Amino acid sequence: MTQTGPLARSVGLTRAEQDGAVVARLSGTWTLAVVGQEIDALQIALAALAASADMRWDCSGIDAFDSTGAMLLWRAWGRKLPASVQLQAEHQRIFARLAATDAAAQEATETTTFAWLRRTGALVLDLKAHLIDFVALLGQFALNFAYLCRYPAELPRREISANLFKAGVRAMPVTALVGWLIGIVLSYLSSLQLRQFGADVFIINILGLGIIRELGPLLVAILIAGRTGSAMTAQLGVMRVTEEIDALNVMGVQRSLRLVFPKVVALALAMPMLVVWTTAAALVGGMLAAQIQLDISAAFFFQTLPKVVPIGNVWIALAKGVVFGLAVALVACHFGLRVRPNTESLSSNTTSSVVTAITVVILLDAIFAIATRNVGLI
Amino acid sequence: MSAALTTPQNGQGDPVPVIAVRNLGMRFGQNWVLRNLDLEIMRGEVVSLVGGSGSGKTTLLRQINGLLLPTEGEVRIFGEPLFGGGIQRERAIRRRFGVLFQQGALFSALNVYDNIAFPLRELKLLDEALIHDLVMLKLNMVELLPQHASLMPAELSGGMIKRVSLARALSLEPELLLLDEPTAGLDPDRSDSFVRLIRSLREELCLTVVLVTHDLDTLAALSTKVAVLAERRILAYGSMQEVMQVEHPFIHNFFHSERGARALATTKA
Numbered sequence: 001m002t003q004t005g006p007l008a009r010s011v012g013l014t015r016a017e018q019d020g021a022v023v024a025r026l027s028g029t030w031t032l033a034v035v036g037q038e039i040d041a042l043q044i045a046l047a048a049l050a051a052s053a054d055m056r057w058d059c060s061g062i063d064a065f066d067s068t069g070a071m072l073l074w075r076a077w078g079r080k081l082p083a084s085v086q087l088q089a090e091h092q093r094i095f096a097r098l099a100a101t102d103a104a105a106q107e108a109t110e111t112t113t114f115a116w117l118r119r120t121g122a123l124v125l126d127l128k129a130h131l132i133d134f135v136a137l138l139g140q141f142a143l144n145f146a147y148l149c150r151y152p153a154e155l156p157r158r159e160i161s162a163n164l165f166k167a168g169v170r171a172m173p174v175t176a177l178v179g180w181l182i183g184i185v186l187s188y189l190s191s192l193q194l195r196q197f198g199a200d201v202f203i204i205n206i207l208g209l210g211i212i213r214e215l216g217p218l219l220v221a222i223l224i225a226g227r228t229g230s231a232m233t234a235q236l237g238v239m240r241v242t243e244e245i246d247a248l249n250v251m252g253v254q255r256s257l258r259l260v261f262p263k264v265v266a267l268a269l270a271m272p273m274l275v276v277w278t279t280a281a282a283l284v285g286g287m288l289a290a291q292i293q294l295d296i297s298a299a300f301f302f303q304t305l306p307k308v309v310p311i312g313n314v315w316i317a318l319a320k321g322v323v324f325g326l327a328v329a330l331v332a333c334h335f336g337l338r339v340r341p342n343t344e345s346l347s348s349n350t351t352s353s354v355v356t357a358i359t360v361v362i363l364l365d366a367i368f369a370i371a372t373r374n375v376g377l378i
Numbered sequence: 379m380s381a382a383l384t385t386p387q388n389g390q391g392d393p394v395p396v397i398a399v400r401n402l403g404m405r406f407g408q409n410w411v412l413r414n415l416d417l418e419i420m421r422g423e424v425v426s427l428v429g430g431s432g433s434g435k436t437t438l439l440r441q442i443n444g445l446l447l448p449t450e451g452e453v454r455i456f457g458e459p460l461f462g463g464g465i466q467r468e469r470a471i472r473r474r475f476g477v478l479f480q481q482g483a484l485f486s487a488l489n490v491y492d493n494i495a496f497p498l499r500e501l502k503l504l505d506e507a508l509i510h511d512l513v514m515l516k517l518n519m520v521e522l523l524p525q526h527a528s529l530m531p532a533e534l535s536g537g538m539i540k541r542v543s544l545a546r547a548l549s550l551e552p553e554l555l556l557l558d559e560p561t562a563g564l565d566p567d568r569s570d571s572f573v574r575l576i577r578s579l580r581e582e583l584c585l586t587v588v589l590v591t592h593d594l595d596t597l598a599a600l601s602t603k604v605a606v607l608a609e610r611r612i613l614a615y616g617s618m619q620e621v622m623q624v625e626h627p628f629i630h631n632f633f634h635s636e637r638g639a640r641a642l643a644t645t646k647a
Contacts, residue, residue, distance in 0.1 A: 031551055036503040067551065068512060071515065075511065097519065107524075
């Protein structure tokens with residue numbers, strides 16, 4: 001190591017013989033800004049010097065010292081002061097602090113055995129907390145419903161109408177576009193296959209059943225979960241972060257009645273309408289592709305559709321719309337109310353809300369498929 | 379091992395002020411918030427900035443910590459201008475002071491440990507084992523326990539947020555500490571202990587401290603000098619006794635109210 005004058009900002013470390021003993025002489029600036037520049041070389045040099053136990057350390061020549069510099073020495077010395085060391089009075093305080101920190105760390109070492117078991121346990125408890133919260137939310141919704149039956153004047157009409165507009169009307173362009181495109185693709189691909197068997201007419205059966213019964217409701221639910229569900233979670237989450245929900249509670253406004261109830265009701269109303277709208281768009285798209293690909297005219301398509309698709313399918317689709325709407329809104333509100341006042345929690349809960357809503361919708365769809373297996377399939 | 383910075387070594391009786399504000403002016407739109415403001419703070423001083431709401435305390439502090447570029451005049455920290463000279467030079471200057479924000483400004487996605495380790499990791503010089511030791515040391519300095527390291531900022535109380543934030547501000551071994559309302563939002567007990575902590579750390583680490591505060595108790599307990607900000611400039615700058623002699627409606631209201639008398643009486647006792 002080079003040794004330079006005290007005015008230059010550099011670190012000095014020299015090995016010298018004095019009175020028959022070996023002395024490590026420290027000087028210069030032992031601060032983070034300076035030692036950081038060549039920390040590896042310093043650590044190696046210090047370790048080499050500290051290797052001999054009877055080394056005498058002379059730290060009195062240090063001009064500036066901070067805890068990083070002290071920490072380097074402390075580590076080289078094996079976390080204790082060496083037998084022979086010369087320190088400036090104010091530097092002794094730093095080493096006293098280091099010793100105190102080590103003592104505190106010693107006390108704090110707790111057992112971390114079975115870490116995986118703890119993690120699994122935490123996961124199970126977390127799931128349980130989610131379920132309890134969700135059941136509480138459902139119960140609160142039912143209580144609100146009963147309350148409004150007794151006091152219909154307190155129905156939050158404005159909020160319901162605002163949510164209907166946001167979740168329903170605003171979603172119409174995107175759902176129609178996606179439905180229309182899916183209809184075209186489905187019809188085009190199916191017609192290629194059907195033509196091989198000469199079964200052209202069955203395109204109407206396939207599109208009618210597939211879109212009305214299955215694809216329409218599912219498509220809308222997934223789009224709405226991503227679009228409206230995430231917005232609901234984020235909105236409630238931000239209201240939690242900014243303590244708006246607490247403010248409402250303090251004013252005697254029930255958060256479930258004013259925030260959750262309108263969202264759930266509005267989505268349960270908007271979804272069946274969106275299902276009809278999207279299904280219609282998808283059928284129009286499919287019809288268009290069938291006309292180009294198989295020469296099936298629009299008039300024939302519309303004449304045949306009611307004959308091959310029993311009306312029961314439409315009721316199933318509407319019921320699915322209502323149920324999916326309830327599910328998406330309840331899941332969104334559940335996660336929104338779980339947001340804790342920090343940014344990380346907000347983003348993770350919004351993600352969870354969308355993922356859970358889509359999963360729940362697909363699960364419900366499977367239940368519908370089993371429960372209605374005897375309805376509307378001729 | 380040549381020096382990265384050309385600043386003179388901090389010997390005794392160093393003539394270069396830690397903070398030198400010269401002829402500073404700040405304009406927002408048509409409105410001058412600060413004008414012709416001069417302020418010099420020497421090493422080892424603890425200076426409280428006081429002033430009414432909207433007097434520009436926060437603006438001044440944001441210019442000292444380099445978040446705002448002054449409309450006119452300049453701020454020198456350790457004798458060097460804050461702006462200009464390239465990213466490397468600006469960063470080297472900024473690493474020499476620590477800032478404690480009013481709300482703590484902890485990164486909410488990181489736990490306490492990672493918050494304190496963040497500036498150290500940004501240096502890209504130290505290995506993880508050394509960073510761990512340094513983080514534990516900083517935690518000990520601000521009187522937190524090692525087991526607090528794994529907590530997230532959302533799980534901390536107001537007083538703990540201030541302490542962690544202070545530990546983060548201290549992690550790069552700053553020579554200058556800027557505190558924005560260090561005791562705002564703390565109960566009197568916590569506020570007292572936080573003031574004691576800052577005072578003991580200042581002695582231990584030989585810090586220069588600039589704080590903005592409304593709290594007379596904090597002001598009386600910590601500061602060696604008081605700078606009163608009013609009429610867009612530093613109206614009075616000196617020890618508390620000197621400042622109190624100045625005849626000005628704001629100073630009169632601030633120090634000679636019943637509250638002020640009480641705070642001063644307790645410090646004299």
